[in-house]
Amino acid sequence: MNDRAALDLLLEHGPLSRTRIGELTGLSKPTASQLLGRLETAGLVRTTGTVSGGPGPNAQLYEVDPSTGYVAALDVDPDGITAVVADITGRHVGEHHVVADAEGRTATLVTEAVDGALAAAGLRRADLRRTVIGTPGALDPHTGKLRYAPHLPGWHSRTLRDDLAGALGTPVVIENDVNLAAIAEQRRGAAQGCEDFVLLWADEGVGAAIVLGGNLLRGATGGAGEVGYMPMPGAPLARGGPESTCGPDGGGGFQRLVSAPGVLGLAHIHGFHPKTVAEALELALSTPGEGDAVLDELAHRLATGLAAVIAVVDPELVVLSGSVPQAGGERLRALVEAELTGLALPLPRLRMSAVEGSPILIGALQSALADARDAVFDTS
Template sequence: MKTATPAMARAINDRLALDLLLERGPLTAPQLREITGLSRPTVSDLVERLRSAGLIEVTGESGENRRGPNARVYGLVADCAHVAGVDVRSSGLRVTVADLAGREVGTAVREGSADLHEMITSAVAQAAGGRRLQAVVLGLPGLVHPETSALTSALASDSRVRGWHPGLLGELRRSLGVQVVLENETNLAAIAEHGKGSARGVADFVLLWLDDGVGGAVVLGGKLRRGMSGGAGEIGALDLGLDEATFCRAVETSDGSSLADRIAKGVFTIVAVLDPGLVVLGGRIGRQGGEELAALVEERVAALSPAPTRVRPSTVEGNAVLEGAVLTALDLARDEVFG
């Protein structure tokens, strides 16, 4: 087994400190030593390296119970990098730009179905406000191939992504001059749910997306599972007794009990195959149904399946797809900036 080189050890320690500052906020050097178990010289060296690299800065002083001068408090320089998340719909798109700490610094909206390339580039530029971006993540309906990032041909012409064509991703990368990643919208919503919602801290769960269409996303072992071609979790392709359009129309006229019956049929299929332990009801219908609908679905599933399954409504605030896009872009940017 190879041992870590001094350079590798320094990189690991630096990343550990930066992740702690992201998670816990500004810390003093003694606090970093206490949390990490690193020695005083090691922490002193990494603080100096990170300050020289422009990644952390002194944000104040801490009056600790000790003699001598107050300890300096170090915080992340959040504006050293920025990212953008984009939620693309048939009716338009929304963009959020955030700093490295995840704080929103700009937004933009485009309505209509004009040239998609122009809409995305102009909206991203507006939201960025002259800030250099490290990564851009787009969320669209459809299967996204995990290796090629291409939409499948069957869905690339779908009206929900009107204006998308096979070469557009490359065009956007050239126009924006940054890393641009394409991801399925429901997968991004699941990432948001895992980071900020009902599945926070949960290793295994399935997000059932109930909105303009029916979809799903699978997280196992804390990681999003896309499948060989990006089709994992596409529950809308299963026979639920209704196609997507009919299901969504039925939602508008169903009472809570009959709606729960319809949803439970799909949830039972998921549970029988994956036994995730938790199913989150997302999208407009899942959020509007809230705890009451989730409890009804959980009751129906319990009568069908021997595997215990919690059913919870989405608790991500705002646009879950956009939140997931920003979180994904932040992971990419932090890996690049932090090393």
Template sequence: MTTIDPGTPTWLRAHNDRTAFRLLLEHGPLSRSRLGQLSGLSKPTAGQMIQRLERVGLIEPMGETSEARGPNATVYGVRRDSMTGVAISILADAIEAVVTDPTDAEHPVVVLPTADLDRSPESDVISAIDAACRAAGVPRTSVSVVAIGVQAAVDADVDEVSLTDTLPGWPLVGARARIEEATGMTVILENDVNLATIAERNHGTAADAESFAYLWMGWGVGVGVDVAGVVQRGASGSAGEIGYLSVPRSALAYAPDANDFTDLLGPQGVIPLLGGAAGDTVETALTRLAGHPELMSALADRVSVAVRLVEALLDPGLVVLGGQTGIAGGDELAALVQERLDRERPETRRARRVLEVRASGVPTQSILRGARRLLTTHIRECLEETIAVG
């Protein structure tokens, strides 16, 4: 990274150009005069910023607009092809993928079943990239970075994935390096619950929260921890892996055979609780919640045990119930859990609500949406770096 001394003409130009770039991302295509108004800089200076950004290939003309006086003015916008990536979510039985660009434009989402695939880090990711690019109509050669959500703890420092059984063919160590070597791309590996937490912050019910915990309940059980908009990953990427923790004695009243929180709230706990048959998926079992208040109440009993643990460890102001189970239970489940917590709270703390429970506001593809958000941020930061040296 090139360092520019503050206060020098070069630093001022880079500062102004980055401001212009961010405004174009925030507001979409702008004319020179409108860019000057939004930036607080003169129209000639705005014109110079546009010229420099266009010269380094970050923006281009995108039509004209009529202004109050004079002829129509050219509007400029950020080029979608200035840097392209693919966001990927590797699920238990499928891979989701979507092309991502600096404008965060919508592109088709592809879903690849994995049942018949010969699995490896390289083949999974290359198949996803190829399918996403075909669907979006962009050349694969334009992709330079991928963000991949996996059902595993991810230690980025040593390139290790652990605590997973949904990545057949993936090594415990070196998966990222293998993908980078096979594709020639920058690779970002991230835990699935952390990505769902990012999606909840940016697109869901936690947008107004100072900090919050995201309780994922579905194929597995885990917690995403957001502190002031930053996801906490822990020293080795294992923060929030509560599925492997032993349940407290209080949980045995609801699930006598449960050893850990996965037994309590994972598939092996939820499917029998809801009367599921052998071979049922979590999604199938959860359809029985509708119209059966006794099942919703029994589920709320179990969820409240996990929320109490999260409250004791983190003392968050908000817990969001997500994953397939949290989303299926929705507002009704959140209200029942809230009721249990409020009822058990000491009298001295009932005067104000210390912890709020909400249902997730991202009902579909939360992991993919989080990967897309993470990737968009990465792309924009990389492009800003080119402004400094361009």
């Protein structure tokens, strides 16, 4: 326990002296010295310069040895796969992107992405301790099959996770991409310190991550939070079932209304003809009249879907994430909040995502690092 406490302090604060580690842990100087000697012998810490502490010799500084382990995080979408490799301290050391192909060569593309990121860092597969892959949809814990993701050809084998683990030579976790965005938000973003929150992701697809008591709610088949399929007035229902394995993912009512394609359709109704959701909402924000109508309708749609979630979950906080809320910014957030105000429902705090960079990759790295550190830092 003392070893792990010291390692966590070094990760949090950076290089520390023996005296400072003793102060932060409450250990005596002899015990702190024994601890650091043990960790240094195990190859988990290394010396890294000195610091002046007043009269007498300078104090030796210690840090976690970043080469004790590496992890890989992957973000998968219909266009391709992005892989990032980080050392045990969380520092990014390599990144690589591969474009998807029509044949759905899943294992080949995953290993190509990981190998490219490893090569950029001068590493090999044997250096990896954990791999976490973020995908749309959800892995059914009973069957091992990816559900709710018909637009990912090649990702629906029941042995997918074992196949990828065998190819990469590391334990592999396949996690819903929106769940990973919520992990990133809880560790680094707007949900820090919050135990009960919902993250609504509105992008090309729409989904939610539900965190209750600090834990992700997954559901019996892993599909908790698949709100893109939620029935909504004025939009058709999705057909084909969550086991569907081919074709586009049109989602259900909610996704048709608030996804990036849905926002483009709304913009067209009001006389705008943008090519991207960012352009659509930029035009809406800068054009009084018709632009206001676009924003008001989008806020109404978002609030209607959120009201259903809030009525069931009663979260303390709702975080808006993905390209649609990002493009709408604070004005869209305020309009959604106004739509929710006055309803006969609890009114949670409503915040924009505060994660810089890719929330999915950041969440995947945080998840992979947590598992890898538990394994690497175990000195028992």
